[in-house]
Amino acid sequence: MATEYKFSEIIANPAIKERWDKVRRYFFLRESTYDMTNRCNIRCEGCYYFTGEKQGAAETKSPEAWKRLLEEEKARGITFVVLAGAEPSLVPELCAACHEVIPLGAIASNGLKPLPREIEYRIHLSVWGNDRTSLAIRKAPDMLVRQVENYQGDPRAIFVYTFTPVNIEEAREVTELLARQGLQITFNMFSAPVGYGGPLRHTAATLARTAQVMTELLAEYPETVVFSPYNILAHTRPQGLHALFSCSYPRMNQSTDIGLGRSFRQYRTDLRWDRDAACCVPDTDCDDCRHYAAGSAVVTARMYRHATDPTTFSAWLDYVDTYLAVWVKGYKKGTNLCATPVIPSSNQ
Amino acid sequence: MSNDILQNITRIAEIIINTLKLEDVTPQTFDADLDLVDEVGIDSMDLATIALVLRDEYGIRIDEDDYPKLTTVRRIAEYIHTKLTSGK
Numbered sequence: 299m300a301t302e303y304k305f306s307e308i309i310a311n312p313a314i315k316e317r318w319d320k321v322r323r324y325f326f327l328r329e330s331t332y333d334m335t336n337r338c339n340i341r342c343e344g345c346y347y348f349t350g351e352k353q354g355a356a357e358t359k360s361p362e363a364w365k366r367l368l369e370e371e372k373a374r375g376i377t378f379v380v381l382a383g384a385e386p387s388l389v390p391e392l393c394a395a396c397h398e399v400i401p402l403g404a405i406a407s408n409g410l411k412p413l414p415r416e417i418e419y420r421i422h423l424s425v426w427g428n429d430r431t432s433l434a435i436r437k438a439p440d441m442l443v444r445q446v447e448n449y450q451g452d453p454r455a456i457f458v459y460t461f462t463p464v465n466i467e468e469a470r471e472v473t474e475l476l477a478r479q480g481l482q483i484t485f486n487m488f489s490a491p492v493g494y495g496g497p498l499r500h501t502a503a504t505l506a507r508t509a510q511v512m513t514e515l516l517a518e519y520p521e522t523v524v525f526s527p528y529n530i531l532a533h534t535r536p537q538g539l540h541a542l543f544s545c546s547y548p549r550m551n552q553s554t555d556i557g558l559g560r561s562f563r564q565y566r567t568d569l570r571w572d573r574d575a576a577c578c579v580p581d582t583d584c585d586d587c588r589h590y591a592a593g594s595a596v597v598t599a600r601m602y603r604h605a606t607d608p609t610t611f612s613a614w615l616d617y618v619d620t621y622l623a624v625w626v627k628g629y630k631k632g633t634n635l636c637a638t639p640v641i642p643s644s645n646q
Numbered sequence: 647m648s649n650d651i652l653q654n655i656t657r658i659a660e661i662i663i664n665t666l667k668l669e670d671v672t673p674q675t676f677d678a679d680l681d682l683v684d685e686v687g688i689d690s691m692d693l694a695t696i697a698l699v700l701r702d703e704y705g706i707r708i709d710e711d712d713y714p715k716l717t718t719v720r721r722i723a724e725y726i727h728t729k730l731t732s733g734k
Contacts, residue, residue, distance in 0.1 A: 328689065544710075555683065555717065556717075560683070599691070601695070601698075602697055602698060
């Protein structure tokens, strides 16, 4: 029979206590996400933004209108913004307006147009393989070369490598290149949009191979790869995040009492939001969702079920430490505490 | 209301005050019917932390699905009382 630990016993371990105290200082973060424009300078296969109705929403081009919205958001307790869809770098004046009101946040960008330095959000630069594959999938030449040129030496930048079935082996080449440049990378999993029937949906074999490559790269490039063994396991299981952890975003969570179900909104470019569609990556097929943004909230929220023993709690702390390092500018990730494979405890 | 619940109310208030490092309130002055979300401003991570300390204190398991029920100190005390008396 497994030993039952009290929480006080788990955090009596000095390394665990130190990490717990470090991450819990950020429990005040409450996020919402915002589509900034319906324009993009590239068109990628399987893009979540150009699926569903949100692409048809009218743009709001007035920085003052965005400031008013963000003031309202701040008043209802939002402390962290994620600016996404379609390509926020095309509307830097709107991003700057948001930054003026809520100073903590992240921007999801393809990195082809640099964002002004005064916007001090974390910047997530999407990578979908080497430049040959990017040309095929994203129809844009020299993506990585241009991204590196635009964000060399920029502490806001972190590259987000989305693993698809066709680019798994290229992750090594991309990680090596970024390591040479002193840049950081984290990992994402392609999660099919609703109705997607193309070749990028993962299979059991590609999930297993992805986990293997992630593990190798994390071991070989610990200064470059911002990830943990538990991140790998949580995002490459045959079950998606919802099946494993019960997604807590409004789209899959009816409760409005507390947590994301209460506070999270996903605004479209017309500054409206729809509770039934609200999650971090709208129009993703929830059964296939292994998205890094989803995990950052969903796995993190499941602290209680991970507080069973020191090993499992350490794995969860590694996950939260990774999430904060990926999303919060200036947060420095610590060494992973848990090398032992911890299988995510799925919903009871 | 049973004495058990009344005693628990003070202890639960003390746990919440200590866990969240609340100032200007004592276990005796903490309003047991104050809405912890709307009026104290706690979020799901705060509640999960409190749930872990309560698990240690009372030796009960608090289901994640039950968090929405635990919105006041009095409701938490009643929840714990039910758990303890039903042996769950």
